[in-house]
Amino acid sequence: MTFDFDLFVIGGGSGGVRAARVAAQEGARVALAEEDRYGGTCVIRGCVPKKLMVFASEYAGMVEDAKAYGWDIQPGRFHWQDFRTKLYAELDRLENVYRGLLKNSGVQSYDQRARLSDAHTVVLEDGTKKKAKHILLATGGRPVKPGMPGEEFGITSNDIFHLDELPGSILIVGGGYIACEFAGILNGMGVDVTQYYRGAQILRGFDDEARGLVSDEMCQRGVKLHLGTNIVEMKKEGDKIRVLATNGEESLFDQVLFATGRAPNSDDMDLEEIGVTLGRKGEVLVDDYGQTTVPSVYAVGDVTDRVNLTPVAIREGMAFVETVFKGNPTKPDHALIPTAIFTQPEMGTVGLSEEDAREQEPIEVYATSFKPMQQSFAGRSERVLMKLVVSQKNRKVLGCHIVAPGAGEMIQLAGIAVKMGATKEDFDRTVAVHPTMSEELVTMKTPVRTG
Numbered sequence: 219m220t221f222d223f224d225l226f227v228i229g230g231g232s233g234g235v236r237a238a239r240v241a242a243q244e245g246a247r248v249a250l251a252e253e254d255r256y257g258g259t260c261v262i263r264g265c266v267p268k269k270l271m272v273f274a275s276e277y278a279g280m281v282e283d284a285k286a287y288g289w290d291i292q293p294g295r296f297h298w299q300d301f302r303t304k305l306y307a308e309l310d311r312l313e314n315v316y317r318g319l320l321k322n323s324g325v326q327s328y329d330q331r332a333r334l335s336d337a338h339t340v341v342l343e344d345g346t347k348k349k350a351k352h353i354l355l356a357t358g359g360r361p362v363k364p365g366m367p368g369e370e371f372g373i374t375s376n377d378i379f380h381l382d383e384l385p386g387s388i389l390i391v392g393g394g395y396i397a398c399e400f401a402g403i404l405n406g407m408g409v410d411v412t413q414y415y416r417g418a419q420i421l422r423g424f425d426d427e428a429r430g431l432v433s434d435e436m437c438q439r440g441v442k443l444h445l446g447t448n449i450v451e452m453k454k455e456g457d458k459i460r461v462l463a464t465n466g467e468e469s470l471f472d473q474v475l476f477a478t479g480r481a482p483n484s485d486d487m488d489l490e491e492i493g494v495t496l497g498r499k500g501e502v503l504v505d506d507y508g509q510t511t512v513p514s515v516y517a518v519g520d521v522t523d524r525v526n527l528t529p530v531a532i533r534e535g536m537a538f539v540e541t542v543f544k545g546n547p548t549k550p551d552h553a554l555i556p557t558a559i560f561t562q563p564e565m566g567t568v569g570l571s572e573e574d575a576r577e578q579e580p581i582e583v584y585a586t587s588f589k590p591m592q593q594s595f596a597g598r599s600e601r602v603l604m605k606l607v608v609s610q611k612n613r614k615v616l617g618c619h620i621v622a623p624g625a626g627e628m629i630q631l632a633g634i635a636v637k638m639g640a641t642k643e644d645f646d647r648t649v650a651v652h653p654t655m656s657e658e659l660v661t662m663k664t665p666v667r668t669g
Contacts, residue, residue: 219338219349223249225543226340226350228332228487231258233519233531234356235316239323240539248324249350251342253331256316257309259358259520260528263376266312267305268399271379272560274301275406286596296407298384305379333487334494337514352514352542355502356535357483359520364391364478368452371459372474375400384409385472389461391449393420395559397477398432401441402562411441412471414463416448421559425571427585428619431603435563435621438600449474482521499523506549507541508534516542525552556633558626563600566629568636569617572607572667580610582665584642586658590622604658606642610668613641618659628656 223246227238230252242248255262274296281293320327330343340348361374373381375396388404390397393415405411413420413436420436420443421429437443450462458470482501490496495503495511501523508516516538519531533550540548556568575581585605593600602622606615618632635644650657 221247221338221349221351223247223326223348223350225249225352225354226251226332226348227354227356228340229258229356229358229483229519229521230254230256230316230320230327231356231358231519231531232260232528233358233535234258234354235320236532237354237356237518237535237538238325239319240536241543242323242325244539244543246543249326249328249340249348250320251328251330251332251340253329253343256313256320256327259360261312261316262309263379265528267309267379268375268403269560270305270308271403271407272399272562275403276562278406278408283593283596283598296384298381298407302379334489334492334515336492337512350514352516354535354538355484355487355489355510355515355517355521356519356531357487357521358531359480359482359523359526361396361476362479362481363476366449366451368454368459369476371452371454372476374476378475381473386410387471388412388473388475389414389459389469389471390475390477391415392477392479393417393422393445394477394479395421395561397475398436398561399559400475400477401436401443402439402560405436405439405441406562412469413441413443414447414449415443415445416464418445420445421561421565423571424559424565424567425605425607425617425619426573427605428565428567428571428603428621431587431601431621432559432561432563432565435600436561439562480520480526482523484521497523507547508538508550525555527555527557530555554633554637556629556636558629560626563602563621564623564625566620566625566627566632567618568629568633569615570607571617571619572605575607575609575616576669578616580669581616582608582610582642583667584608584662584664585666586662588658590655591653593623602655604655604662606645606659606662608642608665613643615640615642615645620656620659622655624655632656632659 225248227234227250238250284291335341363369387410390413401413448464453460484500493512502517518534520526537548537550540546559565587603605619607617645660648660
């Protein structure tokens with residue numbers, strides 16, 4: 219069989235672009251198809267614009283702190299349109315960077331939707347067919363609404379960046395990191411934020427003590443958090459949305475944001491017709507090397523619904539190139555991945571939660587919660603958490619959990635030690651950097667809990 223390309227990548231997000239350009243640099247003939255904007259969820263409608271919104275939302279608190287430190291600064295009003303204009307310009311710049319990376323690597327780009335007609339044939343939206351020796355699915359995921367009466371009146375995280383103006387009030391439905399991040403962002407921007415979550419506590423799957431502190435601090439900062447609560451129905455009422463909750467309350471909101479889950483982008487690609495096996499949620503099922511049930515077709519990133527994080531998709535893309543184009547079979551390593559949740563306060567975590575570790579083996583827990591110097595001096599009452607979960611048997615640090623300003627920066631560095639298998643004594647032998655919040659990670663001597 220004659221092939222037009224050695225590799226055809228479907229999806230121009232972080233994982234797909236990385237795989238495409240690295241394979242091209244290895245001498246492969248590579249093409250990539252993207253129906254929307256290059257950069258994918260992370261760059262265009264996820265991590266990057268969200269983090270910029272986090273920054274923007276924190277300045278009101280900084281102004282108040284500055285006054286407490288003696289600066290003659292008066293709070294002003296947040297101008298959403300000014301911020302949004304600059305945000306759009308930055309996203310355009312980043313998309314052009316991604317396009318440039320592909321072009322400079324010799325990758326042929328097609329700005330079209332693509333599907334498969336057989337194990338080696340990609341069909342573009344205009345009907346053009348391209349033969350490829352290998353096909354890589356990197357189509358990512360999308361937010362989904364939960365399926366309830368009136369849900370069409372609500373928006374998802376994809377829409378939040380495109381609002382013409384900020385709402386006076388918003389209901390955020392969900393308790394995962396996306397819901398909690400946007401609750402903090404919009405609250406900081408002056409929006410009246412209510413959050414409904416059907417579970418007993420937000421951030422399910424993370425360490426209980428850490429997520430409990432995040433929940434408490436969010437409420438202290440003004441988010442009206444209702445746990446064990448969901449929507450029964452929504453109705454449009456003039457310019458507002460009337461929401462009936464499961465607790466019987468009826469409320470009016472200017473906007474409703476659903477952050478209730480995401481689904482893999484595997485629809486309408488004829489994957490099952492050519493033999494690619496999909497999971498219950500539509501995720502593409504792959505082996506340890508990213509290979510699907512069709513040997514020539516691989517998949518990376520959120521479309522596989524394994525660990526849905528941008529750096530993981532990039533690692534999976536690199537492992538794919540090592541395996542297929544460098545003759546070096548490589549499994550992406552999904553163990554001990556550091557993660558930051560840009561809630562307010564921020565949370566960083568790596569390894570096992572206290573609860574998961576206790577189910578696995580006997581542990582010791584070292585933890586401290588305190589008011590950090592900078593905020594305490596300014597008169598704020600918020601607290602931070604530093605926590606280590608340690609194996610009694612071999613003394614390895616099984617988990618590290620931080621709730622504090624800059625927790626994401628801290629956990630990146632702590633993650634190196636945990637990934638290397640550092641013990642509690644390795645932490646103890648490290649000299650503290652004083653005065654910092656993170657010095658507590660190396661000065662905690664007595665466990666607060668064992669079991």
